[in-house]
Amino acid sequence: MNTKAPRSLVCALSILLSTLVSAASAIEEEATDFLSLDTLSTEQLDFVSKSGAEIVAQVEKARAELEKLNWMAARWNTAKARSILADVREKSPSLRIQDRIAAALKFLKGGGEPKAETLLPIYAEIDAAKDVEAFADVRARVDQARTRIAAGQLDEAADILVEASSVVRYTEIDLPIEETYSRLTRAMVQLDRRDMASARQTLREAGEQIQTFTTVAMSGMAETEDETSAVSAGPE
Secondary structure (H helix, E strand, O other), X not given: OOOOOOHHHHHHHHHHHHHHHHHHHHHHHHOOOOOOHHHOOHHHHHHHHHHHHHHHHHHHHHHHHHHOOOHHHHHHHHXXXXXXXXXXXXXXXXXXXHHHHHHHHHHHHOOOOOOXXXXXXXXXXXXXXXXXXXXXXXHHHHHHHHHHHHOOOXXXXXXXXXXXXXXXXXXXXXXXXXXXXXXXHHHHHHHHOOOHHHHHHHHHHHHHHHHHHHHHHHHHHHHHHHHHHHHHHOOO
């Protein structure tokens, strides 16, 4: 039985990892003005918190399997943790908007037939956000990109979408979520390469990031509940 990972898979994961690292770095550079956690509902924060516990459990299982040198089981648990985290990412309007912008850019640069409809998923995510005004700068640039696409100026449209991506604002949990996602992806690549030592270190770092966004989510839930209780109690 050939246990070596397909070279194409390793290459694909390596490319994805580079993309994720770049995205996380962009968030770290741009997110000096964080969005309030009120951007997320109590139910969403609760989901993030509970999912964080599930992700931690999968990462711990992966680390335990690594101690037994069972790289295949470790990779399965790592992939499971990453899958759960993908659902967590979908709770963030900022990350969803970033994903839709990235998809539009990929389409434009991939030689797809340019249509204004290509940008509709971005508009849909902005409109679905709880705080629509927080993404007004993003919408303005997407409007500009739509005009460029209509004029057939695809390179200019792509440049404007990059600008739109750079002005997306984030909540405090977005950076550690992206950092965790990039580390889990990196660990999968390392496991495919049988680099056990590096995978152990990467999974340890992922565990730290999970604790960070889980703690912030729990804190945001507590603050929301306190505010709700204060409003319900009314004036003394």
